[in-house]
Amino acid sequence: MARHISGVFARSDRVAVRAETTVRLLTPERKSLGRASLLELGNTTLRLNAAEPPDLGARVLVAITLPNRYIEFEVPGLVDWERGADFGITLDYLSARQAYGISLARELLGVDSQARAVPGGLRVQVR
Numbered sequence: 588m589a590r591h592i593s594g595v596f597a598r599s600d601r602v603a604v605r606a607e608t609t610v611r612l613l614t615p616e617r618k619s620l621g622r623a624s625l626l627e628l629g630n631t632t633l634r635l636n637a638a639e640p641p642d643l644g645a646r647v648l649v650a651i652t653l654p655n656r657y658i659e660f661e662v663p664g665l666v667d668w669e670r671g672a673d674f675g676i677t678l679d680y681l682s683a684r685q686a687y688g689i690s691l692a693r694e695l696l697g698v699d700s701q702a703r704a705v706p707g708g709l710r711v712q713v714r
Contacts, residue, residue, distance in 0.1 A: 601629035604696040611650040628693055633676045640674040641666045651692055660688040
């Protein structure tokens with residue numbers, strides 16, 4: 588848990604994602620800003636890593652592609668912190684489709700998920 592500036596502990600809802608997960612970064616006008624590695628995915632925040640992170644306070648669109656689902660969705664956000672190549676994005680208001688996409692992405696991209704997909708569409712429990 589992280590300590591909030593008020594001194595009260597605040598729980599982060601971000602989950603770690605697979606190391607090879609990359610996303611596209613776009614300006615609000617849909618111009619490409621490049622690619623970034625997605626490190627953690629939360630309901631309202633993202634932690635990313637890029638060789639050239641966007642400027643602090645920049646508005647961006649993050650395009651997330653879900654593996655084996657042929658689904659790509661974009662979520663709008665604001666770059667609210669940076670530390671070297673790592674940076675954080677706080678998501679703006681999400682539509683129902685975007686919120687569903689984030690929930691599905693947390694399930695499919697999460698490192699610590701209990702069930703792993705296997706060929707043939709079956710799911711097995713890993714212990």
